[in-house]
Amino acid sequence: MKFDNDKFIFNDELIEIENFYNTDVSLDLHQLNNDNVYLNSYKKNEPYNLKHDSYQKFCSTKEGFLKGNMLKHEFKPYKNLTYLPIVPKNAREAKLLPVYEYDHAINDLNLYLDLYPEDQEAFDLFKKCVMAFKNAKREYESVYGPLCVEDTLGSSFNWSQDPWPWDKDGESKYV
Amino acid sequence: MFKYEKKLNYPINISKKDLRMAKLLLTQFGGANGELGATLRYFSQKFTMPDEKGRALLNDIATEEFGHCEMICTMVHQLTKDATIEELKEAGLDATYADHGKAIYPTDASGVPFTVTYFASTSDPLADLMEDMAAEQKARATYENLIELTNDEDIIRPLLFLRQREIVHYNRFKELFEYYESKGY
Numbered sequence: 001m002k003f004d005n006d007k008f009i010f011n012d013e014l015i016e017i018e019n020f021y022n023t024d025v026s027l028d029l030h031q032l033n034n035d036n037v038y039l040n041s042y043k044k045n046e047p048y049n050l051k052h053d054s055y056q057k058f059c060s061t062k063e064g065f066l067k068g069n070m071l072k073h074e075f076k077p078y079k080n081l082t083y084l085p086i087v088p089k090n091a092r093e094a095k096l097l098p099v100y101e102y103d104h105a106i107n108d109l110n111l112y113l114d115l116y117p118e119d120q121e122a123f124d125l126f127k128k129c130v131m132a133f134k135n136a137k138r139e140y141e142s143v144y145g146p147l148c149v150e151d152t153l154g155s156s157f158n159w160s161q162d163p164w165p166w167d168k169d170g171e172s173k174y175v
Numbered sequence: 176m177f178k179y180e181k182k183l184n185y186p187i188n189i190s191k192k193d194l195r196m197a198k199l200l201l202t203q204f205g206g207a208n209g210e211l212g213a214t215l216r217y218f219s220q221k222f223t224m225p226d227e228k229g230r231a232l233l234n235d236i237a238t239e240e241f242g243h244c245e246m247i248c249t250m251v252h253q254l255t256k257d258a259t260i261e262e263l264k265e266a267g268l269d270a271t272y273a274d275h276g277k278a279i280y281p282t283d284a285s286g287v288p289f290t291v292t293y294f295a296s297t298s299d300p301l302a303d304l305m306e307d308m309a310a311e312q313k314a315r316a317t318y319e320n321l322i323e324l325t326n327d328e329d330i331i332r333p334l335l336f337l338r339q340r341e342i343v344h345y346n347r348f349k350e351l352f353e354y355y356e357s358k359g360y
Contacts, residue, residue: 065185068339076342078319081335084328086186093186100186107184107239111347114231115354147181165183166249168190168256 058125061132065101070108070125095140099147102133177238184242185336189253189329194266196325197254198284203247203321203337205281205289208313210243216294216310223298225360232351233307236344243337248279250333300360304352311345 056072064070066083088094109126116122137147145161146152152159203209217237224230255268255277263272271286281289295306318338322331 068336069343071343074343074346075339078322078335078338081322081331083335084332096182096186099182103180103182104184107235108343110235111232111239111343114235115228115347115350148178159181165181166187166245166252168188168253 057121061101061105061129064108065104068104070105071112092144095136095143098136099133099140102129102136105129106133177241183246183249184239185246185333187246187249187253187329187333189250189327191327191329192257192262193254193325193327193330194258194262194268196327196330197251198266198268198271199321199324200247200254200330201251201279201282202284203314203317204244204251204279206283206287206317207293208310208317209281209283209289210240210247210314211281211289212293213237213310213314214240214244215291216296217307219294219296220298220303220307223296224303225300225355228351228354229300229304232347236347239340243340246333246337250330252277252279254330300355301352304348304355307348308345308352311341311348315341315345 058064058070059067059072059075061070066086067075069075086097088097106126106129109122109129113119113122113126137151141147141151145154145158149159204211206212214237217233217240221230221233221237224233255263258266258268258277260269260272263269274280283289294310295302297303297306315338318334318341322334322338325331
């Protein structure tokens with residue numbers, strides 16, 4: 001298997017991508033700590049909480065969505081592949097992308113908080129993500145129709161209307 | 176209960192037909208290491224977890240895995256929906272077409288139908304969680320195999336996302352396993 005250099009961004013360019021995005025609900029950005037810092041927090045039944053100036057526990061929601069995880073230390077790239085930014089190609093995708101990002105952050109923090117409900121830092125971030133998600137969802141739905149059936153409050157029952165998420169939306173792509 | 180949000184977990188929009196890849200991707204729906212097995216496994220095990228951490232975690236991961244099933248089926252559907260009969264024959268999908276047309280049906284990459292014996296549910300917390308950790312590693316390995324088998328960026332992106340999700344699930348299960356072990360369950 002081969003990959004062209006211009007198709008995938010390699011690990012040493014990750015820092016650039018982080019600075020490119022404006023973080024929205026996350027903590028301030030710091031340089032990535034290069035030490036191997038995976039702690040055996042589960043042995044002490046404590047939440048993962050490394051108090052270190054140069055370490056950041058959570059990704060921004062944008063970065064977390066591209067990587068697939070909100071806890072920074074959990075990211076394990078596959079070989080030399082890593083994420084590419086998602087660029088919306090039309091207005092609908094632009095309004096839907098924050099909904100994807102916040103929904104993913106909520107889900108990932110949900111799984112973490114299931115095991116560490118006393119982690120206040122994680123819970124505060126979770127609540128911020130929920131508020132941002134509700135706002136983004138409302139903004140999307142006001143133009144493009146309901147995402148949940150109980151949000152079908154317009155003048156017609158447009159819940160059942162196309163497109164459904166598995167349809168190929170011919171003229172638009174994120175990539 | 177389960178509700179539906181009219182979006183996927185991660186956007187999928189595949190522009191190039193690839194019938195060979197569609198046949199292979201189907202294994203993550205109906206195969207031994209696939210998302211359908213994961214959903215049913217965690218869903219079945221959640222009822223007999225010893226405390227609320229296990230109940231919550233298994234419930235929430237099972238819910239997410241069902242969304243992953245939908246993602247895999249979406250990829251297979253988008254890859255095959257515009258295929259001609261000739262293209263299906265060339266990709267070795269004519270036998271599948273005879274039985275299922277272009278429908279989505281839970282099988283593995285060789286067409287072996289999904290079977291519930293792919294997973295166990297024992298009500299022993301350590302046995303169940305060790306099974307779950309193994310399942311997540313198998314799923315991660317299968318995603319890596321699938322990534323090796325294609326060069327299409329539109330396919331690799333969601334596969335990388337799903338692979339990372341398996342790693343996160345493994346970490347949560349491992350932490351819960353260690354916690355239950357320390358509790359003497």
